[in-house]
Structure formats: structure tokens, C-alpha cells
Amino acid sequence: MTVTGTTLVIGATGTTGSRVAARLTAAGHRVRAAGRRAAPVPGAEPVRFDWYEPATHLDALDGVDRVYLIPPLGDSDPAAVMLPFLRRARIAGVRRAVLLSSSAIPEGGPAVGRVHQALPGLFEQWAVLRPSWFMQNFTGTHAHALSIREEGVIWTATGSGRVGFVDAEDIAAVAVHALTDDHAPGTDLVLTGPEALSHDDIATVITEVTGRPVIHRRLSPERMRDRLAAHVPPEFAAMLAGMDRAIAEGAEDRTTDVVQRLTGRPPRGFRAVAEREMTRSG
Structure with missing residues (x-):
């Protein structure tokens, strides 16, 4: 699939976000690297983003058609800030959302499980990574x-x-697949x-x-x-x-075959x- 839009990577200096942004830019995709301080990622456009400052959300979403979502760290109820952002993202033109969750949190479960549950109703193209x-x-x-x-x-x-x-390198490889491949959206992936x-x-x-x-x-x-x-x-x-x-x-x-199946290694x-x-x- 040829991706012509821009991907917003939230948490672009974090453990998986930095790796996702680097892989996307290396493959020639346009990336907006978002963080509480504008995230310096080679080849990406830095933008300031804070989950708790809605004023930073519109600039981050400008021209974006897909987004990699890292929940706010240490928040036991991330849905309170994430769901309003995702509704705004849909209105702004985002078509695909890939959420980083956890193997320990099922759809509809506590914390980010509520965001997982809401994604299919917000976006036709979505994936939840549960490493x-x-x-x-x-x-x-x-x-x-x-x-x-x-x-x-x-x-x-x-x-x-x-x-x-x-x-985390394997998580990032699967995330890039979910962000750019035709067949990944609409999936719950335990890694x-x-x-x-x-x-x-x-x-x-x-x-x-x-x-x-x-x-x-x-x-x-x-x-x-x-x-x-x-x-x-x-x-x-x-x-x-x-x-x-x-x-x-x-x-x-437990172990799963998701990394092998989606990355080929x-x-x-x-x-x-x-x-x-x-x-x-x-």
C-alpha cells in the first residue's frame, strides 16, 4: 500500500513511539512527531502535544490522516482525555487509529480498555496492539x-x-504494519x-x-x-x-505468532x- 498522508505519532520520544517514528520516516512516510516538548525525530515534523492541554491537539491533527496513540503515562482513567481527542481527530480527517494497549487489559477493561472499546465506533480503520x-x-x-x-x-x-x-522493536514493526497496511485495521493484536x-x-x-x-x-x-x-x-x-x-x-x-505473522520474521x-x-x- 502507498501511504500519501501524514501520520501523527504521539509519544514520539518514548519506548515504542520513537521506534515507530524512526521506522516510518526511514520508509519515506510523512510523520508528525508529537510530545510534551516538540519531539526531535530525524526526518519528522516536530509538534508539541500534551494530553491534558486540548489547545495543543488541533495543531497536532492538522493534515493528519492516521495516528499512533500512546496513552498518558500513570493515568488510571486515560479515556477521560483520550476519547474527546479521538472524536476531534475523526472530525479533523483522521481515518486510521492504532492504539498501544496491554495484553493485561482486554477490550472494555479498566484504564485504556475503555478506549479500545470505543475505537471501532470512531474509525473504520483501527487496530489495538496489546503487547x-x-x-x-x-x-x-x-x-x-x-x-x-x-x-x-x-x-x-x-x-x-x-x-x-x-x-519494543518488534512492537514498533507491528505498529508500522498496522498504520500502513491494507489488511491490518480492525484487529486486536496480542504481541x-x-x-x-x-x-x-x-x-x-x-x-x-x-x-x-x-x-x-x-x-x-x-x-x-x-x-x-x-x-x-x-x-x-x-x-x-x-x-x-x-x-x-x-x-x-502465553506466546502468540503475531510478530512472525505480520513482520515475516x-x-x-x-x-x-x-x-x-x-x-x-x-
């Missing part, structure tokens, strides 16, 4: 990555539960890596790749909630701790991502 937990949570700026570097510890309430962790791993497994791989000892400390959901509440709003902390409990109960112990495993993104020390 499992990001591998980059252990290599980037996430709390897990920080505690690994500072303490050599991963703190969770997941117990021995396993997760089909997925590489995983090639295997389900426990946080004990993750700690072992990081130890082997970096040469620095890393362990997984198991907390109760209540203690995990309290730990998170020091950094995020209480409602969001409770939701995240609840997701850890669900992992402990087996909710994320297998998803990357965690060891390969750790070797790519974490520096080995002696």
Missing part, C-alpha cells in the same frame, strides 16, 4: 532497569509466574516474544549477559503496591500491583535483546 510486558523494562529507564543497575534487584509480586516479554519467562529467568539472563549478579525479590501484592505508590499515583500503583498478582496466577503465561528473545542493549562488565 506483553516490554523487554526494555529491564534495559531502559523503567523502575526495574533502575533497581537492576542500582541494587542488582528486580522487585515484583509476580512470584514464579511467567510472561511472554516482547521487544509476545518467543518464550514465556519468569522474573527469576530474567535475572539469570541479565547476570549471565552483564557479569553483574542480579536477583528477583518477591513481594506480596500489598507491599508491591506500597513500593510503587512512592513513585506513581495510588490508583495506578494498585492497578500495577494487581497486574503482578495476575502474572503470579498465570495470566501472562520471528520475535527476538530476551537474551538477544539483553546482549544488544546491556553492556557486559568484567
